[in-house]
Amino acid sequence: MKLVSMKMAKLQLAMDHDEDDLLIEMYLEGASQAVVNYLKSGSAFFLDSSGEVEYDVNGEPIGIPPIVKTCVLFMVGVLYRNRDENTDDIFRPGFLPAPVTAMLYSLRDPALA
Secondary structure: OOOOOHHHHHHHOOOOOOOOHHHHHHHHHHHHHHHHHHHHHHHHHOOOOOOOOOEOOOOOEOOOOHHHHHHHHHHHHHHHHOOOOOHHHOOOOOOOOHHHHHHHHHHOOOOOO
16 A cells, blocks of 8 residues: 555655665555554545545555655655664654654544543
């Protein structure tokens, strides 16, 4: 599942070559899944009834809110630029980066205790 196209991810990374496409693809899928996991059932308003993303004929995701796309792109950038380290402790165990959670918080379906 990818909430953002590869074309958008490469624009985010200011990349005009194909050498890292496999890596970026993996980051896109991982970041997309992390966002869906964080939102819980809050992601239901942009996923289809089977929990999948719908795509247009060009392979672009359909119906993904801009704020969700922004968060995925932010995470792809962080993952790509900090491949083997946690610069500035942006990733705390069990949490998404603070800018991502701040933007997604209003869309999240909170867990009940």
